[in-house]
Amino acid sequence: MIETPVVEPGLTGAQAAALLDEYGPNLLVPTAKRQGTIDLLLRSLRDPMVLLLAVAAAVYLATGDVTDAAVTGVALVPIAAVGLILERRSQRALDRLRALTAPTATVRRDGGIQVIPAIEIVPGDVIIVKEGEVIPADARLVEGANLVTDEASLTGESMPVEKGPDGDKSLLAGTTVVAGRGAALVVSTAGKTEYGRI
Numbered sequence: 001m002i003e004t005p006v007v008e009p010g011l012t013g014a015q016a017a018a019l020l021d022e023y024g025p026n027l028l029v030p031t032a033k034r035q036g037t038i039d040l041l042l043r044s045l046r047d048p049m050v051l052l053l054a055v056a057a058a059v060y061l062a063t064g065d066v067t068d069a070a071v072t073g074v075a076l077v078p079i080a081a082v083g084l085i086l087e088r089r090s091q092r093a094l095d096r097l098r099a100l101t102a103p104t105a106t107v108r109r110d111g112g113i114q115v116i117p118a119i120e121i122v123p124g125d126v127i128i129v130k131e132g133e134v135i136p137a138d139a140r141l142v143e144g145a146n147l148v149t150d151e152a153s154l155t156g157e158s159m160p161v162e163k164g165p166d167g168d169k170s171l172l173a174g175t176t177v178v179a180g181r182g183a184a185l186v187v188s189t190a191g192k193t194e195y196g197r198i
Contacts, residue, residue, distance in 0.1 A: 008142050008185050010108025010126040019122035026121045026137055026189040035091065037084070044083025050076060105136045108183070123186050130181040134174065137186045138193040141169040144182030151175045154195055 011019070035043070044050070053076050060069035103118040106128040113128065118136040121127065127139055129147075141147065147163040153174055160178050161168060171184045173193040190196055 008108070008126040008183065009111065011122070011124050013110050016109060016120070016122055016125065019124055020120060023122055023189060025119040027119055035087075037088075040087040040091070041080065041084050044080055044087055047079075047083055050079055050083065053079065103134065103136060121186055121189055123189060125186040126183055127186055128181070128183050129171065129177050131177050131179055133177050135171045135177065135184075137173050138188035138195075139171045139184035139186045141171055141182050141184045143184075144180060146180035147177065147182040148179040149175045150178045154198075 053072055057069045057072040057076070060066075060072060104115050105118045105121055106113060106115050107121065108114075108126040108128070109116070121137050123137075125137075126142070127136065129135055135149070141163050144164055148160045149163060149171065150160050151157050151172060153176075154172055163169060163171065163180075163182065169184075171182075172195065173188075174195040188194075188196075
């Protein structure tokens, strides 16, 4: 918990929802659209083994060997079915991994402290950051206690940068808090952050 007096109270849930509609999710790259069964089936049919069997069936048919063409064609069905099942399983596994690794952020909302998915952060939110966390959006420091960030991933600066009320107040999305803690008012999200512009 931050020990300095509260300067910014944060948004209400209704304000945050309206701003989320206006600005969109805090994502640099939109998430890929989930593929349907037909798309997954077509993808599994592009497998080299399936294509080889399809060519073989076509050659058998062209040479008049209908029986071998039919047998080869029937062999395609279980291979395509297994490919579809494996594609669906891998899609589910990726969805579960994304859910486990989805970044979260601590914000002041509705007069309290809440942990929300980082994609729901909007300009005007007050985020609370502490050592070890990645800053989820560009923000202006409003409260802080010995806050130091590592901006090497964005600026190339090799030394950590001290942040405070009398100095640099800019917190940049994608940088890491290496020491201290603070609260900051979000000014930019998603593609409008410094990181997003790059």
